[in-house]
Amino acid sequence: MKIIVLGSGVIGTTSAYYLAKAGHEVTVIDRQPAAGMETSFGNAGEISPGYATPWAGPGVPLKAIKWLMMKYSPLVVRPKFDMQMWSWMLQMLANCNHKSYEINKSRMVRVAEYSRDVLKQLRVDTGIQYDERTEGTLQLFRTQQQLDAAATDIAVLQQSGVPYHLLDPKGCEAAEPALARVRGKFVGGLQLPGDETGDCFKFTQALAEMARELGVKFRHNVTIERLATEGDKVTGVVTSQGDLKADTYVLALGSYSPFLLRQIGIKIPVYPVKGYSITVPIADASGAPESTVMDETFKVAITRLGDRIRVGGTAEIAGYDLTLRTERRAILEHSVTDLFPQGGDVSQASFWCGLRPNTPDGTPVVGPTPLRNLFLNTGHGTLGWTMACGSARVTADLVSGRQPEISLEGLFMDRYGSINKPVLVPQGISVTA
Template identity: 85%
Template sequence: MKIIVLGSGVIGTTSAYFLAQAGHDVTVIDRQPAAGMETSYGNAGEISPGYATPWAAPGVPAKALKWLTMKHSPLVIRPKFDPHMWSWMLQMLANCNARSYEINKSRMVRIAEYSRDVLKQLRADTGISYDERTKGTLQLFRTQKQLDMAAHDIAVLQQSGVPYNVLDPKGCESAEPALARVRGNFVGGLQLPGDETGDCFKFTQKLAEMAKALGVKFRHNVTIEHLVIEGDKVTGVKTSQGELKADSYLVAMGSFSPFLLRQIGIKIPVYPVKGYSITVPITDAAGAPESTVMDETYKVAITRMGDRIRVGGTAEITGYDRTLRQSRRETLEFSVNSLFPNGGDVSKAEFWCGLRPNTPDGTPVIGPTPYRNLFLNTGHGTLGWTMSCGSARVMADMLSGRQPEIALDGLFMDRYGNINKPVQVPSGITVAA
């Protein structure tokens, strides 16, 4: 089958690879000059199934009000005259309850755990390397209240069978020896030993080359304009280089997916939440993290990547504005300097931002649409790197007529109710677990 994948970030590239591996004739279209050049370029580097947690959680509205008054706030809201922004925020608030949180987290963990397993197999099969480390994630708590609140996440981890360790300060120092230099800055941590780290951009670039070896054609510097529709079927995609045709189409355009889909009457609540990162050259290896440390207070991830430290985080709701703001850099610098003051030289850091495609419930939108040959793989938020291989494998199986290896309930766009026409699930694919 001939398939066009729209988008060449980590989601589009992994989708193309697994589709080609399944025997399909795949073409990828992207406006950028190479794979992984937008949100996949400078993310925090975590592959964190155990940390797959929706932002919409009990108590978040109250926390958000407090965060907005902090100098180094994890959240910044810059209001726009954009109904999609306000609709998305209202839907997110509606998910800030215990029942929704448990449902949403279980869905996210399901696909994230599967994705890590698929990535492990991919690594074993191909030998792909990307500054990977398999030493887990340490969620670091600066206050006793944060440590106590971790009980909610631990309960879901237990239900999902995800391994974890609750650590006292000495245990944190054992996991991350450099933290001994800042003893007293934290009260404990939650270690997720099954998590991994790696350079998402490096992975995406290398996998794109492997996909080309399987026959995938990448058409870069091509603008996607609109989909051509006849009845309940897509017949082509209009681009800056003319109309391209295939048997099926997969939208993996991250935060820009809704623009394309609204043109054909599909509404999905995917909205950008801007994140920032700095990439710091290591000056003292013993003073740098061993893996990833998640600074719970500032929602900043500090990750070892070869001879660099990637410091990523903060959430800025500001539409599609990609302005680099110095105040956000200062927050990232403050977090890493307070925990790893001797690890790297922040004055030489590369400063970057990207638009994370978030859904209000945290779970990505994966699967069929009301058009029988149009499929979605988008809305992964901060977890695109974590969920990429699993999401891609699910879509490759579905488009190949094979039942995916994980349950599909709660992953389709129809979980948002009847704002759209019913999705057309391919024959032979069962939704329920």
């Protein structure tokens, strides 16, 4: 089968790889000059199924108000006259309750845990390298209130069978020895030993080369203008370099997915939330993190990637604005220098931002659409790197007419109700198997 994948970030590239492994003839189209050049380029480096958590949760509206008033605020909202922004925020607020949180987190953990296992097998099969480490994530709590609030997440982890360790300060220092240098700045932590770390950009570039060896064609510097449709099928992709045709199409354009879909009458609530990162050269290896430390107060992830420290986080709701704002850099520098003061040289740090494609409930949109030969793999939010391999395998299975290895419940676009025509699930596929 001839398949066109739209987008060559980590989601599009993994989709192309697994589709090629399934025996399909795959072409990838992207406006960038190479794979992984946008949101996949400088993310926090976490592969964190244990930390797969929706932003919409009980108490979040009140927390958001407090965050907005902090000097180093993890959240910034820049209001715009944009109906998609306001609709997305209202839907997110509607998910800020215990019942929705538990449902959404369980769906996210299901995809993320599967994805981690698929990635492990990929490493065994290919030997792919990307500054990977498999030493877990430490969610670090600076206050007793944060430690007490972890009970909600722990309950969901227990239900999902995800391993964890609740640590006192000495336990945190045992897991991350450099934290002993800042003793007294934290009260405990939640360690997720099944989590991993790695450079998403390096991974995406390496996997793109492996995909080429399988016959995948990458067409870069090509602008996707629209999808051509007829009846219940896509008939082609209109691009800056002419019309391209295939049997099946996989849309993996992240935050830009809704633009293309709206043109053909499909609506999904994916909206960009800008995140920032700095990449800091390690100055003192013994003073740097061993894996990932999530600073719960500032919602900042501090991750060791080879001879660098990647510090990523903050949430800026500002539409498609890619302006690098120095005040957002300040929160990243504060977090890493406060917890790892001798670890890296922030004066030599590079500064980056990207648009995370967020859904209001946190779960990505994976699977069929009302058009029988169009499939979605988008809306992964902050967890695109975490969920990439798993959602790509699910997508490849669906396109190939095979039953995926995990339940599909809650992953399709139809979970948002009847704003669209019914999705056309491939024959023989069970949603709840």
